[in-house]
């Protein structure tokens with residue numbers, strides 16, 4: 001380092017260099033810690049906004065803010081949880097206000113989403129009685145979307161994103177006991193929905209096993 | 210422990226978030242109650258189906274690029290030569 005210093009023309013530029021080197025380290029750490037969660041954040045944003053353009057904007061805003069406040073991220077804690085919290089706050093503060101109709105599901109969007117996915121009902125003769133395998137991606141998605149937001153949210157964060165109760169409690173700003181009971185009640189509703197779909201296909205869910 | 214209490218704990222058990230004491234009581238009840246044993250299997254399935262059937266999307270490449278750019282904007286301001 002000292003060697004290259006002698007080749008430098010002015011001291012101001014070396015000072016600049018030091019600043020940007022620090023910045024460069026921050027970038028690298030940010031990319032390693034935060035940017036790797038972009039797919040999870042994008043999916044979460046899609047679920048919240050129900051619109052790909054809004055989801056992109058929301059993720060972008062989230063990363064802008066996260067980068068600006070990256071120094072306040074407590075190293076060693078779950079960066080993904082930290083990002084989700086920022087995204088959720090962003091969504092509440094700026095997005096939900098402007099959204100056309102809160103809680104309104106865009107069914108065309110869902111159709112587009114699931115259109116490309118080859119969705120075959122697996123009919124293995126052995127597992128015929130197991131209605132779970134008969135459900136389509138789209139049906140599970142719709143069942144989840146049909147839940148009240150407070151239930152849907154915790155199920156998403158827990159089952160899809162794999163956050164701990166403590167992390168979820170922090171994200172939704174409620175005690176762990178509330179998270180527990182929302183999961184319990186949400187799952188009960190969800191199962192009723194799923195069983196409705198299964199019944200539609202003639203699976204008898206009551207007398208299973 | 211009665212079945213109602215066990216049902217509430219089931220959802221927690223599925224996530225592996227029972228306290229040690231709760232877990233002991235819960236397992237004891239399961240060992241004595243066939244209905245709750247079956248119910249517990251269903252509860253595990255419900256979690257599994259969400260994990261398996263909800264489709265995950267990849268963030269569009271344009272968005273990924275944009276985010277990569279975001280985290281190098283500041284340094285471009287301070288020094289133009291550093292590009293990433």
Ligand SMILES: [Zn+2]
Nearest residue numbers: 212215242245
């Ligand atoms: Zn029981």
